[in-house]
Amino acid sequence: MSDASRRSNLPPLALHVPEPKFRPGDTVDFAQVAVPPVDAARRPDTADAAHGFHELAFGLVRVLDMDGTAGGQWDPRISPDLKRQMLRNMALTRAFDERMFRAQRQGKTSFYMKSLGEEAVSVGAAAALASDDMVFPSYRQQGILISRGCPLTDMMNQIYSNRGDKLQGKQLPIMYSEKGYSFFSISGNLTTQYPQAVGWAMASAAKGDTRIAATWCGEGSTAEGDFHSACTFASVYRAPVIFNVVNNQWAISSFSGFAGAEATTFAARAIGYGIAGIRVDGNDVLAVYAATLWAAERARTNAGPTLIEHFTYRAEGHSTSDDPGQYRSEGEPNAWPLGDPIKRLKAHLITIGEWDEERHDAMDREVAEQVKAAQKEAEKNGILGHGLHQPLDSLFDGVFEEMPWHLREQQAQMLAEEEASGRPWARK
Numbered sequence: 001m002s003d004a005s006r007r008s009n010l011p012p013l014a015l016h017v018p019e020p021k022f023r024p025g026d027t028v029d030f031a032q033v034a035v036p037p038v039d040a041a042r043r044p045d046t047a048d049a050a051h052g053f054h055e056l057a058f059g060l061v062r063v064l065d066m067d068g069t070a071g072g073q074w075d076p077r078i079s080p081d082l083k084r085q086m087l088r089n090m091a092l093t094r095a096f097d098e099r100m101f102r103a104q105r106q107g108k109t110s111f112y113m114k115s116l117g118e119e120a121v122s123v124g125a126a127a128a129l130a131s132d133d134m135v136f137p138s139y140r141q142q143g144i145l146i147s148r149g150c151p152l153t154d155m156m157n158q159i160y161s162n163r164g165d166k167l168q169g170k171q172l173p174i175m176y177s178e179k180g181y182s183f184f185s186i187s188g189n190l191t192t193q194y195p196q197a198v199g200w201a202m203a204s205a206a207k208g209d210t211r212i213a214a215t216w217c218g219e220g221s222t223a224e225g226d227f228h229s230a231c232t233f234a235s236v237y238r239a240p241v242i243f244n245v246v247n248n249q250w251a252i253s254s255f256s257g258f259a260g261a262e263a264t265t266f267a268a269r270a271i272g273y274g275i276a277g278i279r280v281d282g283n284d285v286l287a288v289y290a291a292t293l294w295a296a297e298r299a300r301t302n303a304g305p306t307l308i309e310h311f312t313y314r315a316e317g318h319s320t321s322d323d324p325g326q327y328r329s330e331g332e333p334n335a336w337p338l339g340d341p342i343k344r345l346k347a348h349l350i351t352i353g354e355w356d357e358e359r360h361d362a363m364d365r366e367v368a369e370q371v372k373a374a375q376k377e378a379e380k381n382g383i384l385g386h387g388l389h390q391p392l393d394s395l396f397d398g399v400f401e402e403m404p405w406h407l408r409e410q411q412a413q414m415l416a417e418e419e420a421s422g423r424p425w426a427r428k
């Protein structure tokens with residue numbers, strides 16, 4: 001740029017480039033993260049107008065104190081049985097993740113994504129929604145499928161892309177699609193599920209149905225245009241939908257500041273759209289449950305959509321293809337001030353006399369066994385690298401109801417080339 005255009009009486013313009021607070025080797029101090037007490041947040045009526053949610057969008061709805069006591073207006077006062085069920089679903093999700101992560105390292109699948117530290121986000125929501133409410137998750141809400149009782153072997157078959165994979169190996173591992181569990185196909189293209197959830201919710205309302213939709217995306221994904229068009233449609237038509245933003249602080253190696261976290265909260269995005277925005281302690285499963293139940297009632301009574309920000313922390317790498325040691329301090333996961341969701345619910349259940357260490361250890365052993373048994377079953381259907389698990393000509397199936405001529409032509413050409421090559425694949 002030439003100096004001629006620059007006015008000497010004005011400072012040169014400059015951009016702000018966000019920089020995370022801690023890099024590898026840095027000592028972590030999260031003292032600046034505000035953790036308000038459990039009684040700080042008010043619980044409005046589910047029919048209240050969206051413009052009254054300012055303090056909820058900037059505050060933090062919490063039910064569980066760090067010492068395990070529950071309280072405040074948002075305490076859902078649910079039975080110990082339901083609390084134990086959520087504890088188990090979180091433990092099962094963690095055990096599943098652990099085992100599938102290891103399976104990837106053993107070369108049994110090409111890819112896996114854990115939800116370590118974020119289990120409350122999906123398990124708490126699944127417990128609050130009706131089992132036939134339609135969910136449009138991102139790739140880190142396996143806890144919903146597990147809570148809804150999807151057989152672990154089915155999930156593993158998909159991860160292994162084996163003979164038992166209902167998707168015939170056509171989706172990346174973990175991109176499940178489970179119609180029977182009202183679980184929409186996971187897409188790798190970030191945030192596409194947001195407008196799809198709104199469209200589904202609008203259709204549900206247009207048909208006079210009673211089912212609502214819920215969708216999830218990461219905080220990084222809110223930078224996608226789809227997030228914003230979904231919010232506009234949902235607000236204009238008061239679509240019966242719940243938007244969840246899982247703010248786990250990281251989008252692969254980009255920190256939340258690159259999606260706008262330095263300037264405002266993600267729940268506050270709702271304000272500009274006239275949507276109720278609530279920021280929730282995402283490591284407090286009772287708070288997630290309570291906020292989801294609130295938002296579900298709002299949607300079900302035609303009072304409008306809700307955007308819930310789940311303030312949490314991605315305790316592991318983004319996926320098996322990532323190495324967080326390259327870009328963030330190793331001290332972060334342990335320093336996270338909102339702790340671990342399983343430990344927090346466990347402490348609460350012990351505090352109220354409904355749980356103990358022995359039962360917890362027994363539960364951990366049981367879920368580990370359950371996962372191990374499911375894995376054994378799934379591996380009977382094959383693992384990565386052990387040949388072709390689907391007939392080669394099925395490669396072209398399942399995209400169009402009727403295969404168009406150009407695909408039929410390509411399919412025939414492929415099979416002819418395979419036959420000519422003498423490879424065994426062509427003969428099924």
Ligand SMILES: Cc1ncc(C[n+]2csc(CCOP(=O)(O)OP(=O)(O)O)c2C)c(N)n1
Pocket residue numbers: 140188189190217218219220221222246248250251252314318
């Ligand atoms: C449209 C699109 N852009 C980029 C990517 C590559 N990508 C995959 S995951 C990811 C990070 C997403 O971070 P966030 O939304 O915070 O979700 P998280 O992984 O933390 O749950 C990126 C950039 C993609 N899959 N799709």
Ligand SMILES: [Mg+2]
Pocket residue numbers: 218219220246247248249250251252
């Ligand atoms: Mg993220």
